[in-house]
Amino acid sequence: MIPTHYYLLLGTALFTVGVVGVLTRRNVIVILMSIELMLNAVNINLVAFSHWFKEIDGQAFAIFVITDAAAEAAIGLGLIIALFRNKETVNADEIDLLKW
Amino acid sequence: MLFLDYIWLIPLLPALGAAIQFFWGRKLSNQAVSLVSVGLPGISFLWALGCFFQLLRLDGTAFTKVMYTWLPAGAFRLTDGTLGNLTADVGFQLDALSAVMMLVVTGIGFLIHIYSIGYMGHEGGYYRFFGYMNLFMFSMLVLVLADNYLMMFVGWEGVGLCSYLLIGFYFHRKSASDAGKKAFIVNRIGDAGFLLGVMLMVVTFGSVNFLQVSEAARSGRFAVGDGVITAICILLFIGATGKSAQIPLYTWLPDAMEGPTPVSALIHAATMVTAGVYMVARSNALFVLSPAAMGLVAGIGAATAIWAASIGLVQNDIKRVLAYSTVSQLGYMFLACGVGAFGAGIFHLMTHAFFKALLFLGSGSVIHALSGEQDMRKMGALWSKIPTTAKTMLVATLAISGAPLLSGFFSKDEILWQSFASPYGSKLLWVVGVVTAGLTAFYMFRLFFMTFAGKSRVPHEVEHHVHESPRSMTIPLVCLAVGAVAAGWIGWPKALGGSNHFEHFLEPIFENPALRESAHHAWSLEFGLMAFSVLVAAAGFYLAYRWYVQRPEAPERVAAAAGPAYQILLNKYYVDELYDALFVNRAKDVGNLAAAFDMAVVDGGVNGVGWSTRMTAEISRLWDLWVIDGLVNVLAFTVKVLSYPVRVIQTGLVQTYALLIVLGVLIFMGYYLIHF
Numbered sequence: 001m002i003p004t005h006y007y008l009l010l011g012t013a014l015f016t017v018g019v020v021g022v023l024t025r026r027n028v029i030v031i032l033m034s035i036e037l038m039l040n041a042v043n044i045n046l047v048a049f050s051h052w053f054k055e056i057d058g059q060a061f062a063i064f065v066i067t068d069a070a071a072e073a074a075i076g077l078g079l080i081i082a083l084f085r086n087k088e089t090v091n092a093d094e095i096d097l098l099k100w
Numbered sequence: 101m102l103f104l105d106y107i108w109l110i111p112l113l114p115a116l117g118a119a120i121q122f123f124w125g126r127k128l129s130n131q132a133v134s135l136v137s138v139g140l141p142g143i144s145f146l147w148a149l150g151c152f153f154q155l156l157r158l159d160g161t162a163f164t165k166v167m168y169t170w171l172p173a174g175a176f177r178l179t180d181g182t183l184g185n186l187t188a189d190v191g192f193q194l195d196a197l198s199a200v201m202m203l204v205v206t207g208i209g210f211l212i213h214i215y216s217i218g219y220m221g222h223e224g225g226y227y228r229f230f231g232y233m234n235l236f237m238f239s240m241l242v243l244v245l246a247d248n249y250l251m252m253f254v255g256w257e258g259v260g261l262c263s264y265l266l267i268g269f270y271f272h273r274k275s276a277s278d279a280g281k282k283a284f285i286v287n288r289i290g291d292a293g294f295l296l297g298v299m300l301m302v303v304t305f306g307s308v309n310f311l312q313v314s315e316a317a318r319s320g321r322f323a324v325g326d327g328v329i330t331a332i333c334i335l336l337f338i339g340a341t342g343k344s345a346q347i348p349l350y351t352w353l354p355d356a357m358e359g360p361t362p363v364s365a366l367i368h369a370a371t372m373v374t375a376g377v378y379m380v381a382r383s384n385a386l387f388v389l390s391p392a393a394m395g396l397v398a399g400i401g402a403a404t405a406i407w408a409a410s411i412g413l414v415q416n417d418i419k420r421v422l423a424y425s426t427v428s429q430l431g432y433m434f435l436a437c438g439v440g441a442f443g444a445g446i447f448h449l450m451t452h453a454f455f456k457a458l459l460f461l462g463s464g465s466v467i468h469a470l471s472g473e474q475d476m477r478k479m480g481a482l483w484s485k486i487p488t489t490a491k492t493m494l495v496a497t498l499a500i501s502g503a504p505l506l507s508g509f510f511s512k513d514e515i516l517w518q519s520f521a522s523p524y525g526s527k528l529l530w531v532v533g534v535v536t537a538g539l540t541a542f543y544m545f546r547l548f549f550m551t552f553a554g555k556s557r558v559p560h561e562v563e564h565h566v567h568e569s570p571r572s573m574t575i576p577l578v579c580l581a582v583g584a585v586a587a588g589w590i591g592w593p594k595a596l597g598g599s600n601h602f603e604h605f606l607e608p609i610f611e612n613p614a615l616r617e618s619a620h621h622a623w624s625l626e627f628g629l630m631a632f633s634v635l636v637a638a639a640g641f642y643l644a645y646r647w648y649v650q651r652p653e654a655p656e657r658v659a660a661a662a663g664p665a666y667q668i669l670l671n672k673y674y675v676d677e678l679y680d681a682l683f684v685n686r687a688k689d690v691g692n693l694a695a696a697f698d699m700a701v702v703d704g705g706v707n708g709v710g711w712s713t714r715m716t717a718e719i720s721r722l723w724d725l726w727v728i729d730g731l732v733n734v735l736a737f738t739v740k741v742l743s744y745p746v747r748v749i750q751t752g753l754v755q756t757y758a759l760l761i762v763l764g765v766l767i768f769m770g771y772y773l774i775h776f
């Protein structure tokens with residue numbers, strides 16, 4: 001067997017990459033992709049624990065998360081298109097209308 | 101006693117005339133004005149005659165009539181501790197003395213009013229002139245008919261006022277209005293003395309009534325030479341020097357010639373200036389108690405007589421000569437009173453009124469004939485051109501010089517005799533009197549010859565218009581001339597065989613045992629002195645004849661030879677300049693000081709308050725600008741500065757907000773990890 005903590009570390013690493021991506025990347029589509037990465041990292045975490053505890057709940061929760069991620073990606077892309085129509089840019093640094 | 105019961109009509113009728121002129125005079129024609137303002141004094145004169153004859157029937161007692169009590173002053177303490185009760189009434193007292201004055205004032209006043217119709221006929225302000233003249237008659241009659249000192253003072257002040265109004269009648273001329281002011285102010289200085297005398301009288305006698313004061317003075321309560329009585333007499337005399345133009349308060353009278361000639365005749369010759377003499381004569385009971393005061397009166401009278409006569413010797417304005425002559429003759433009257441011959445002083449007052457009024461009216465006629473010329477150097481040879489004026493002036497000149505048997509001779513010689521022989525008199529006073537008589541004869545005939553005789557020095561344009569005056573002017577001249585001749589005959593002295601009715605008539609007023617003794621003395625001495633004074637007058641006449649008829653170039657030579665003496669006399673001994681330097685300019689200095697104070701301190705204060713108000717407003721503005729607004733701005737600045745860090749957080753970038761969320765989570769997790 002693969003020790004569970006290997007899965008958890010993988011999940012953590014992926015999550016951290018996702019967080020850093022959200023925080024630092026300029027292209028909003030890439031930020032969306034980073035958000036997906038964070039969600040998937042959480043999925044790995046859930047499945048890892050489900051396997052360890054021999055419970056099915058974790059896997060069921062992971063299915064929900066995938067569904068949720070899909071809906072969120074659809075809406076997110078719709079937002080980006082609307083944003084692009086108004087601001088002519090997909091550069092997160094240039095979307096600062098609420099700046100002081 | 102019809103006339104005496106209505107004696108109050110005598111002053112009231114002229115007052116009515118004055119009132120009519122003041123209210124409606126402007127709308128009346130000259131004829132209406134003349135009818136009212138000459139007619140009413142005329143009726144006054146007739147009434148006065150009636151009162152006089154009824155008084156004679158009273159045989160020596162005085163007639164008194166109180167109209168009402170003016171000042172019921174109530175009880176107060178006199179200086180000697182007794183209780184006094186002063187009541188000053190509006191009342192009339194007609195006795196021999198006031199009867200003489202009343203007749204002189206109304207009679208000569210009436211003649212002068214008639215003269216003024218002709219003289220002032222072409223002048224502007226005709227009604228105003230007669231209004232003032234009537235007001236003057238009213239005041240003068242109040243003065244002479246009063247029964248107490250306070251009512252007399254009312255009249256005294258009234259004549260002073262009318263003198264001011266009439267001297268300054270041509271008020272457009274600065275010299276005339278200045279002269280009016282000078283007269284009133286110098287008069288007022290005398291009046292201060294008069295009032296002080298009356299006040300002292302009130303606390304000493306407890307009364308101001310003539311009869312009561314005279315009775316108290318003669319009662320023996322006061323010793324001869326009593327200090328308080330002397331003080332009262334000197335103070336009253338100071339008032340007389342002001343009113344009657346004696347040294348030192350005579351300077352107003354020559355300047356008063358700025359007024360119209362009838363004014364000079366009435367006020368400054370016949371009536372107002374004699375008020376001082378009348379007052380001293382009225383107070384004779386007080387004066388005889390004080391030899392010091394008598395000496396002062398006689399001394400000043402004599403000194404003034406010779407001083408003024410010397411100035412009159414060289415004056416060139418015809419009215420100025422007459423003015424100084426008036427001052428000099430008034431000096432004679434005071435000399436008489438000062439040596440105890442009050443009757444002689446009043447006698448001279450009466451004769452002087454005739455011939456001096458005649459001289460002034462005559463000079464007015466001359467001035468009128470010469471179209472306004474008053475300088476005698478531009479006259480001459482007028483005898484044939486204005487004969488009536490010339491002849492009446494000759495009569496008056498003879499009278500004033502003391503030509504025998506004319507009025508002036510009797511009155512002046514009475515005075516000279518009394519100053520020689522009276523117990524109060526002295527040889528020195530007599531000498532001064534005689535010298536002055538000589539000077540008088542000289543300057544009066546100088547006036548006469550320069551005006552009427554010799555060669556004509558009248559400029560050509562004026563010479564064409566020379567004409568005799570109208571009848572309204574010449575008739576009074578003739579009437580006065582008759583008086584100037586005959587008025588002295590009622591005082592024909594015993595030394596020349598007469599019975600001196602005038603002295604007897606006035607005797608009850610002037611009862612003084614000391615004087616009665618000296619009356620019965622050597623007629624031969626009196627006759628000798630009389631002859632001597634006639635000689636002196638004749639010498640004066642002869643010198644004037646030589647210098648102004650026979651050798652007209654002589655006066656200039658003498659004047660050049662005399663040099664500085666002539667200049668001093670011509671400039672009136674520089675007395676006016678002295679008074680200016682000592683008093684007038686000092687008074688002006690006080691005025692200037694007060695004005696400077698007013699400008700600097702009072703106005704400065706007001707300006708300062710305005711300035712400080714503006715200053716306060718300025719400070720308020722600056723405070724508002726820098727402090728109040730400053731605080732507000734500082735507050736805003738602080739908020740801005742303090743809020744800067746907070747503001748900066750609002751980057752508007754979603755990623756920044758996401759970073760903050762992550763940091764927050766990490767902090768929470770870290771806290772829990774450490775504590776658990």
